[in-house]
Amino acid sequence: MDEFDLIHSITPRTIHHSSVDVGIGDDAALYTAKHGVQEIVCVDTMVEDVHFKLLYSSPEDIGYKALAVNISDIAAMGGIPKFYLVSIAVPPKWTQSEIKAMYEGMNELAKLYHMDLIGGDTVSISDKLVVTVTVIGEVEKGRACLRSLARPNDIVFVTGEIGSSAAGLSLLLEKTHSQTSAIDTDYFIHRHKRPEPRVSVGRLCSSFKRAALNDISDGLASELNEIAEASCVSIEIDESMLPVHSHLSKLHPIWKEWALFGGEDFELTGTVSKSNWEVLKQECETRQLPITKIGHVREKTESNVILKTDNGSRILEKKGYNHFK
Amino acid sequence: MDEFDLIHSITPRTIHHSSVDVGIGDDAALYTAKHGVQEIVCVDTMVEDVHFKLLYSSPEDIGYKALAVNISDIAAMGGIPKFYLVSIAVPPKWTQSEIKAMYEGMNELAKLYHMDLIGGDTVSISDKLVVTVTVIGEVEKGRACLRSLARPNDIVFVTGEIGSSAAGLSLLLEKTHSQTSAIDTDYFIHRHKRPEPRVSVGRLCSSFKRAALNDISDGLASELNEIAEASCVSIEIDESMLPVHSHLSKLHPIWKEWALFGGEDFELTGTVSKSNWEVLKQECETRQLPITKIGHVREKTESNVILKTDNGSRILEKKGYNHFK
Numbered sequence: 188m189d190e191f192d193l194i195h196s197i198t199p200r201t202i203h204h205s206s207v208d209v210g211i212g213d214d215a216a217l218y219t220a221k222h223g224v225q226e227i228v229c230v231d232t233m234v235e236d237v238h239f240k241l242l243y244s245s246p247e248d249i250g251y252k253a254l255a256v257n258i259s260d261i262a263a264m265g266g267i268p269k270f271y272l273v274s275i276a277v278p279p280k281w282t283q284s285e286i287k288a289m290y291e292g293m294n295e296l297a298k299l300y301h302m303d304l305i306g307g308d309t310v311s312i313s314d315k316l317v318v319t320v321t322v323i324g325e326v327e328k329g330r331a332c333l334r335s336l337a338r339p340n341d342i343v344f345v346t347g348e349i350g351s352s353a354a355g356l357s358l359l360l361e362k363t364h365s366q367t368s369a370i371d372t373d374y375f376i377h378r379h380k381r382p383e384p385r386v387s388v389g390r391l392c393s394s395f396k397r398a399a400l401n402d403i404s405d406g407l408a409s410e411l412n413e414i415a416e417a418s419c420v421s422i423e424i425d426e427s428m429l430p431v432h433s434h435l436s437k438l439h440p441i442w443k444e445w446a447l448f449g450g451e452d453f454e455l456t457g458t459v460s461k462s463n464w465e466v467l468k469q470e471c472e473t474r475q476l477p478i479t480k481i482g483h484v485r486e487k488t489e490s491n492v493i494l495k496t497d498n499g500s501r502i503l504e505k506k507g508y509n510h511f512k
Numbered sequence: 513m514d515e516f517d518l519i520h521s522i523t524p525r526t527i528h529h530s531s532v533d534v535g536i537g538d539d540a541a542l543y544t545a546k547h548g549v550q551e552i553v554c555v556d557t558m559v560e561d562v563h564f565k566l567l568y569s570s571p572e573d574i575g576y577k578a579l580a581v582n583i584s585d586i587a588a589m590g591g592i593p594k595f596y597l598v599s600i601a602v603p604p605k606w607t608q609s610e611i612k613a614m615y616e617g618m619n620e621l622a623k624l625y626h627m628d629l630i631g632g633d634t635v636s637i638s639d640k641l642v643v644t645v646t647v648i649g650e651v652e653k654g655r656a657c658l659r660s661l662a663r664p665n666d667i668v669f670v671t672g673e674i675g676s677s678a679a680g681l682s683l684l685l686e687k688t689h690s691q692t693s694a695i696d697t698d699y700f701i702h703r704h705k706r707p708e709p710r711v712s713v714g715r716l717c718s719s720f721k722r723a724a725l726n727d728i729s730d731g732l733a734s735e736l737n738e739i740a741e742a743s744c745v746s747i748e749i750d751e752s753m754l755p756v757h758s759h760l761s762k763l764h765p766i767w768k769e770w771a772l773f774g775g776e777d778f779e780l781t782g783t784v785s786k787s788n789w790e791v792l793k794q795e796c797e798t799r800q801l802p803i804t805k806i807g808h809v810r811e812k813t814e815s816n817v818i819l820k821t822d823n824g825s826r827i828l829e830k831k832g833y834n835h836f837k
Contacts, residue, residue, distance in 0.1 A: 208550055212742070213659050214588035214727060215554035217651070220545030225533055228630070229540035230646055232599040234637045263539040274557040274644045305553070312559045312640060319599045319633075319644040321555055326542070334538050402539060417537070 193283060193309060197290045203301040204269055216305035218270065218323075225331060227324040229260040235278075235315035243359045246285045248380040249318070250292030256404065257322035258300065258384040259453040263402035265332035265393025266324040268386065270305045271297065274319040276312035289318070300386065330393045332400035332457060337418035341399070341458035341484035344467070346385045347477050348430045349407055353449025354438055355379030363439045370434045382453035388478060389455060391470050400457035406450035408492060408503035414458065415491035422458075424482030424503075426496045447494070448506060458484050518608060518634060522615045528626040529594055541630035543595065543648075550656060552649040554585040560603075560640035568684045571610045573705045575617030578643045581729065583625060583709040584778040586649035588727035590657035590718025593711065595630045596622065597646040601637035614643070625711065655718045657725035657782065662743035666724070666783035666809035669792070671710045672802050673755045674732055678774025679763055680704030688764045695759045707778035713803065714780060716795050725782035731775035733817060733828040739783065740816035747783075749807030749828075751821045772819070773831060783809050 198211045209217040220226055233239060233253050244252075254271060261268040273293065277286060290304075297304065302322075355375035357363040365372045385402075392398035399418060401410040407429075415422045426443070435442045459467055464480065471478040482495075492503040523536045534542040545551055558564060558578050569577075579596060586593040598618065602611060615629075622629065627647075680700035682688040690697045710727070717723035724743060726735040732754075740747045751768070760767045784792055789805065796803040807820075817828040 209656065209658065214585040214725075215552045215591075215647075215649075217550045217552055217589065217656055219550050219653070222547065225542045225544050226551070227540045227542055228595075228597065228646070228648065230597045230599045230631060230644070231633050232601055232635050232642075232644065234601050234635055234642075236638065237601075237636050260539040264542065266540075270553075272553065272555045272646065274555045276557055276559050276562075276642050306555060308556045308644075310557050310559055311562050312642065313561065314639045315637060317557075317559075317601050317637065317642045317644075319555070319557065319642075321553070321597065321646045322540075323553065324540075328544070331534065331542055333534065400539075 193286060196287055197304065199304050202303050204303050207270070207303050207305055210303065210305045218305070221325060223328055224325040225328055227261055227264050227266045227326055228321065229257055230319060230321045231256050232317060232319040234317050244380055246288035247292030250289035251296050251381055253318045253320045254293040254296050255382050255384050256453065257320045258296070258386065259382070259402040261322055261324035262384045262386045262389035263332065263400045263455060264326055265330060265389045265398065265400060266326035267390070268300050268302050268322055268324040270303050270323040272305060272321040273307040276310050276317040278312050278314050278316055281316055326393055332389065332392045332398045334399055334401055334414050334417035336397050337399040337414050337420050337458040337484050339420055339484050339486045341460055342464035342480050343422055343424055343458050343482040343484060344464070344478055344480050345407065345430060345454055345456040346388050347452070347454040348432050349403065349452050349454060350431050350435050350442060350446030350449050351375050351378040352382060352451040353445035354435055357439065365438060370437055379451065382451065384453055385455045387474060388471065388476055391467055392457060392459065395459055395463045398457055398459045398463070400455055403452045403454045403456055404450055406448040407456060408447045409450070409505050410456050411492045411503065412505040419487050421485045421488045421491060421493065422482060423485055423493045423495060426494055428479065428481045430477070430479040447503060518611060521612055522629070524629050527628050529628050532595070532628050532630055535628065535630045543630070546650060548653055549650040550653055552586055552589050552591040552651055553646065554582055555644060555646045556581050557642060557644040559642050569705055571613035572617030572620070574643070575614035576621050576706055578645045579618040579621050580707050580709050580778065582645045582647035583621070583711065584707070584727040586647055587709045587711045587714035588657065588725045588780060589651055590655060590714045590723065590725060591649040591651035592715070593625050593627050593647055593649040595628050595648040597630060598632040599644040601635050601642040603637050603639050603641055606641055651718055657714065657717045657723045659724055659726055659739045659742035661722045662724040662739050662745050662783040662809050664745055664809050664811045666785055667789035667805050668747055668749055668783050668807040668809060669789070669803055669805050670732065670755060670779055670781040671713050672777070672779040673757050674728065674777050674779060675756050675760050675767060675771030675774050676700050676703040677707060677776040678770035679760055679767070682764065690763060695762060704776065707776065709778055710780045712799060713796065713801055716792055717782060717784065720784055720788045723782055723784045723788070725780055728777045728779045728781055729775055731773040732781060733772045734775070734830050735781050736817045736828065737830040744812050746810040746813045746816060746818065747807060748810055748818045748820060751819055753804065753806045755804040772828060
């Protein structure tokens with residue numbers, strides 16, 4: 188693969204942000220930060236056969252998701268994504284057109300958010316493709332939705348539905364088989380491959396004086412544990428209130444585990460005050476953004492996160508979920 | 513390896529920049545950009561057995577260099593490095609103490625520049641370690657040293673000496689053997705493993721109204737070609753003026769190729785006006801920063817870069833150098 192040719196083919200023809208002073212083509216990118224905002228920066232790496240397999244995902248899907256998971260981190264800060272940089276280590280078995288298709292998948296999502304590709308690196312590797320995406324965003328000064336901002340009596344919420352991504356992966360790996368054509372298995376698979384970062388909900392939360400937010404990468408239980416720890420509070424959620432797809436329970440008896448520990452849904456979970464919850468719920472309804480109240484924040488007890496069930500209650504540990512095991 | 517334990521062990525205890533609002537520990541880092549500056553951002557990936565081998569380099573060396581090459585890009589823009597983020601894909605054969613040592617190598621260099629580690633990601637990979645470093649810096653508005661800023665009659669210069677890194681690698685790979693103990697082979701090897709980014713010289717150049725700069729990652733010939741192309745000029749350099757270590761020519765007959773095409777010296781090469789050159793030379797002398805005039809910028813001709821030799825002249829192509837071949 189000719190690196191110069193690749194760089195030429197992926198270099199954007201247009202730039203959305205006038206604040207980009209120098210994009211791809213010099214030693215580094217240059218941009219001017221706005222006054223009155225804080226810069227947000229995050230980075231995530233995805234590795235072939237650890238985070239994705241070409242057997243299940245197209246290069247476009249892989250590119251899409253590599254950018255989506257980073258945009259989701261910006262959303263979880265209440266921010267607006269602006270720029271991204273892509274560093275890839277490419278093994279010989281990947282063709283140039285597959286690499287271009289991966290960038291196309293990123294570009295598809297970037298266009299939605301008016302994001303500019305402003306830099307990156309391309310190197311060789313012997314075996315597996317590694318893609319690292321850095322995303323830069325911004326949020327109005329003092330309005331970031333930090334994990335440490337949950338307070339007792341806050342309402343705990345989650346966007347969209349949870350467990351669908353884990354269900355999709357399970358279907359892809361053929362650990363789960365749908366018994367009936369009445370279940371739209373493609374839907375779950377799509378949720379795994381093409382998560383939708385919840386930037387709009389993050390932006391609504393950042394309009395409040397205080398909101399705690401996390402995106403669901405490692406599973407609801409893990410994310411709520413992080414909020415509880417950082418805020419020195421306990422969180423109590425109600426199993427019956429967890430938003431899941433109506434077909435989820437029909438797919439596999441493990442469905443509750445998917446919802447609590449599955450991860451990779453890239454929904455947002457967080458807490459706001461009771462009065463802000465009413466505003467948030469209303470605003471989300473108006474914009475047709477699904478959001479569900481799932482519990483309350485309590486004064487700190489011994490347990491960080493408690494799940495109330497029909498039979499009593501259960502402590503939710505910070506355990507993750509190993510997807511390809 | 514326990515990711516939480518690793519993150520805890522690498523999370524900095526102190527932060528140099530008061531502009532860091534949130535460092536490691538939330539979904540993303542937050543910082544406030546200064547007024548009157550432009551933000552600079554770059555990313556570079558290094559892959560085990562492509563860019564380094566554990567056989568030759570310690571984990572500290574690898575960490576040091578992964579950060580150094582990015583600081584060098586900031587230097588080549590005339591900027592000040594501020595923050596870095598590290599994303600690593602770790603194979604099972606790397607121990608936790610090796611990973612920590614790699615971060616220590618970065619930290620050693622970061623301390624010199626008062627840089628803060630503000631984020632990153634840690635994932636698994638089956639085979640080779642991959643480390644991707646993102647660096648953020650800043651430069652006074654309008655003062656970045658872009659490749660496109662060379663003008664006819666400018667003086668062309670290079671810092672330090674060139675070819676030493678390629679010589680060091682050749683010694684490491686045992687393609688070159690020193691015939692005499694009078695040659696300090698460790699010096700060349702050190703230059704390969706621990707390049708020193710030329711931030712101070714970049715800063716001096718950014719004080720001028722106009723300076724073109726590139727750092728030497730792919731070799732002097734390649735970097736000057738990039739400046740010539742971006743600036744629509746031709747560059748003429750003089751072989752007899754190229755700064756090389758006095759022992760370089762004794763190591764191997766290929767030494768001129770090392771100097772012109774070897775790369776990885778991470779010195780700076782660039783152009784400034786004649787009057788600015790006098791100032792730059794003086795300032796570098798005062799600060800004991802080695803810098804050498806090597807040629808002139810000319811009106812654009814058919815050839816981008818011409819090397820004048822005793823026997824006439826030769827066109828320098830943009831060819832690179834494949835280190836492990």
